[in-house]
Amino acid sequence: MNLPPLTQSFVLHFGEMGSHWGINRTVGQIYALLYVSPKPLNADDIVEAIGCSRSNTSMALKELQAWRLVKLQHLPGDRREYFSTPDDVWAIFKTLAEERQKREVEPTLTMLRGAILERPSSEEERHAQARMKEMYQLIELVTKWFADIRDMDVETLQRLMKLGAQVQKVLQFTQSLGRLTGRDGGKEE
Amino acid sequence: MNLPPLTQSFVLHFGEMGSHWGINRTVGQIYALLYVSPKPLNADDIVEAIGCSRSNTSMALKELQAWRLVKLQHLPGDRREYFSTPDDVWAIFKTLAEERQKREVEPTLTMLRGAILERPSSEEERHAQARMKEMYQLIELVTKWFADIRDMDVETLQRLMKLGAQVQKVLQFTQSLGRLTGRDGGKEE
DNA sequence: TCAAACTTTCAGAAATTACTGAAAATTGGA
DNA sequence: TCCAATTTTCAGTAATTTCTGAAAGTTTGA
Known part of the structure; x- marks a missing residue:
């Protein structure tokens, strides 16, 4: 070299x-x-x-x-x-996130989805299945959120990141606004 | 088995x-x-x-x-x-993120920081250094943001994630509010 | 202090993964 | 079509990683 x-x-x-x-x-x-x-x-x-x-x-x-x-x-x-390589570091970052999602997360979600649909054959299996469901829900939520974030334009994304933890305050603020007008800040399950 | x-x-x-x-x-x-x-x-x-x-x-x-x-x-x-394993899947997720940060991201940041401080010895080196700086800034921003997110309590985090891309609208809204009162939504570089 | 219960270490074997050079395949132009 | 330039494949080898069993180490209670 x-x-x-x-x-x-x-x-x-x-x-x-x-x-x-x-x-x-x-x-x-x-x-x-x-x-x-x-x-x-x-x-x-x-x-x-x-x-x-x-x-x-x-x-x-x-x-x-x-x-x-x-x-x-x-x-x-x-x-x-x-x-x-692409010039835009943000584009690279997004590509990387997408590929890892596809290769590492999707297969796991598929496996979990399958396992959750099965009929547990014992109390132990029932517990295992409940744990898998917890994992599934967490991964799915994080995954969807990542996808949302990935699809933002870079300016918005940078603004959001620089805002950092302060986003909490914004959230609390819009929540109180929401309560006043009878609507809430996010979709519910 | x-x-x-x-x-x-x-x-x-x-x-x-x-x-x-x-x-x-x-x-x-x-x-x-x-x-x-x-x-x-x-x-x-x-x-x-x-x-x-x-x-x-x-x-x-x-x-x-x-x-x-x-x-x-x-x-x-x-x-x-x-x-x-810990019962709380969110806690597990946070631990994982912290450890990966420590093991995979920190060493890279350290290397980049060092490289950026060096004096480039040619035009090619100057370009390489500029690219490393772009990478450094992106990783640093994402890292800080992750840390902010990690430290939120689970409820806030879930609310934020469920809000997903809609956070854009909230951001835009607070930005216009900020303009009215002469402040902007996030810290600047 | 000793012995039993349990855990860790470590050298070598087994399995896996990465790398090479030679040969085959592909491509574009004459 | 054929040739030369270039890329890809692949079988064998090298390097690395994982795993095991035997031995050494540790801990607790009698």
């Missing part, structure tokens, strides 16, 4: 972090490299920069594409494929 | 999911088992239920304790250690 020092430590860190994130070292490193690169890179540029094999690069790029974290483009007069 | 069918599929699912989550199969299975169990279990109960070795169970429990996802307790008149 032969990279300027800042880039190198960034790339290496993402390589290490990969394992906490369910992606392998090479995938993490390549993503980091593309993220900081001022221009799109082709597979050989990546091999040169990271120092892994050509085939490994190919696999890693395929995985990054499956995660929708890299864009593929062609440069005029060059047959090779060039890769880059 | 000899468990009632619902429990078994739940336990197996968590085992599989573990790998996406950076924990190993046994750890996932044991957590799932404890989560649905109506009473605390000791290490031998777990070995019996899951069908792994005693030592593996010991390691896995240690890891779950490091994640603060299981409670250790003693039953009167029994020397063995009994394990259970």
Whole structure:
């Protein structure tokens, strides 16, 4: 690996972090490299920069594409494929959230939904099912909320985040308003 | 493994999911088992239920304790250690968020902070550094917001989540109120 | 202090995952 | 169509992670 020092430590860190994130070292490193690169890179540029094999690069790029974290483009007069990450960090963040939702949360929700519909065959099963239902409801609520948030435009989202915990006060305020006019702040179950 | 069918599929699912989550199969299975169990279990109960070795169970429990996802307790008149998960699913969720923050986000923030303070040695480094700064700011904002949310009481949190995207309208409303009184809804950078 | 009950450690085996190089497949232009 | 450039696949190897059983360690009560 032969990279300027800042880039190198960034790339290496993402390589290490990969394992906490369910992606392998090479995938993490390549993503980091593309993220900081001022221009799109082709597979050989990546091999040169990271120092892994050509085939490994190919696999890693395929995985990054499956995660929708890299864009593929062609440069005029060059047959090779060039890769880059989206410029907008918020867009990247949203993509990541969507993909993790799809890969990690959906399957669990499906399993839980199935389990909850079954007929418990004992007192123990009944308890287990009740616990699963609690988990299901929490995940579903958080998931829906995330989806709502994801779909906000970036300005609103930033405003909301900067507001932070103060949103509580706003909520309390609108609740009292709601009581006055006979309506409440949110939908009920 | 000899468990009632619902429990078994739940336990197996968590085992599989573990790998996406950076924990190993046994750890996932044991957590799932404890989560649905109506009473605390000791290490031998777990070995019996899951069908792994005693030592593996010991390691896995240690890891779950490091994640603060299981409670250790003693039953009167029994020397063995009994394990259970907290009852409150929201508390579990918060613990998980805190631990992941500490393990996955903090180290990245530290690395980014360091890189941003360095003097770039070329135009390419300057660009890389600017990208890292974008990432840093996004992560920091999201992190702070998460912390704010984590510290809300469950009722407020649930109300906020159920409100979902409608919070936008509330925000817009308070913003116009703010303009009238000469203040704005959130803190600025 | 000793013994029984229980837990942890650890070296090596087993399983899984990542990586490579060679070969096959695909693509675009002559 | 054919050739050269490029990408992908895949079988085998390397590296890493997980798991086990045996042994060592700890704790409690007699």
